[in-house]
Amino acid sequence: MDRPHYILLPVSPLFIALTVIVAFMLNLLPWGALPGIPDFVALALIFWSIHQPRKVGIGIAFFMGLMMDVHNASLLGQHALGYTLLSYFAIMIHRRVLWFGVLTQALHVLPLLVVMQTVELVIQSMVSGKLPGWSFYLSSLVTTLAWPFVSWLLLAPQRRAVNRDDTRPI
Numbered sequence: 001m002d003r004p005h006y007i008l009l010p011v012s013p014l015f016i017a018l019t020v021i022v023a024f025m026l027n028l029l030p031w032g033a034l035p036g037i038p039d040f041v042a043l044a045l046i047f048w049s050i051h052q053p054r055k056v057g058i059g060i061a062f063f064m065g066l067m068m069d070v071h072n073a074s075l076l077g078q079h080a081l082g083y084t085l086l087s088y089f090a091i092m093i094h095r096r097v098l099w100f101g102v103l104t105q106a107l108h109v110l111p112l113l114v115v116m117q118t119v120e121l122v123i124q125s126m127v128s129g130k131l132p133g134w135s136f137y138l139s140s141l142v143t144t145l146a147w148p149f150v151s152w153l154l155l156a157p158q159r160r161a162v163n164r165d166d167t168r169p170i
Contacts, residue, residue, distance in 0.1 A: 008155065008158040008159060009157075009158045009159070010158075011051075011052055011055070011157075011158055012157075013055060015157060016048055016052065016055055016056060019044055019048070019154060020041070020044050020045070020048070020056070020060070020064065022040075022044075023040035023041045023043065023044035024040075024041055024064065024067060024068075026040040027039065027040050027041050027068065027071070028071060035135040035136070035138045035139070036135075036138040036139060036141075036142045037139060037142070038139060038142045038143035038146050039113070039116075039139055039143055041064050041068060041083070042082075042083065042086055042113060042116060042143060043143050043146060043147070043150055044150075044154075045060070045061050045064065045083055045086060045087050045090070046086060046087075046090045046109055046112060046113075047150060047151065047154055048154075049061070049086075049087045049090035049091050049094065050090050050091075050093075050094040050097050050098065050105075051094075051098070051154075051155075053090075053091045053094050056087075057087060057091065058084050058087050058088055058091075060087075061080075061083040061084050061086065061087035062080050062083065062084045064079075064083055065077075065078075065079040065080030065081065065082060065083035065084060066079070066080045068080075068083070074124075075123060075124075075127050078120055078123045078124070079120065081119055081123070082116040082117070082119045082120045083116065085115060085116060085119060086112055086113070086115070086116040089112050089115065090112055093108060096108075097109075102147065102148040102151045102152070103148060105147060105151065106144050106145070106147040106148060107144075109143075109144055109147050110140060110141070110144040113139075113140035113143055113144060114137065114140050116140075117136065117137060117139065117140050121136060
């Protein structure tokens with residue numbers, strides 16, 4: 001264990017809500033049909049399901065999935081099922097993932113994203129009868145590559161100051 005473990009400050013529920021809303025707004029941008037655009041809502045849901053499983057869980061994932069279904073005008077419940085499974089599996093492995101560094105955490109996040117996209121792919125192919133091809137999974141890879149930066153960014157408000165103040169007890 002070469003890396004130090006820092007004690008993080010408690011996270012504000014308002015900050016969690018703000019990050020999920022910002023992630024949803026980023027998904028609303030008109031990216032078009034560009035392959036490899038990360039799913040920001042999925043990334044935020046995985047992060048908070050791993051770091052704060054009691055505050056962000058399956059219910060919020062289901063709601064955000066319904067919001068994405070309405071936005072994409074896709075089959076109602078397609079993203080909701082994918083995000084629900086994503087949140088469930090992230091909560092299931094959250095204790096193990098927190099023991100690793102961010103690069104190894106990214107390797108744990110990749111299968112979660114692939115499972116989510118596979119569920120959405122199966123539902124899309126059952127409804128439309130078309131398969132989009134392997135470039136469909138490029139989004140999972142790009143989202144996984146964004147994990148270290150997003151993890152650093154979302155944990156920044158919780159980190160303590162490096163210079164300890166002797167007047168504070170902790």
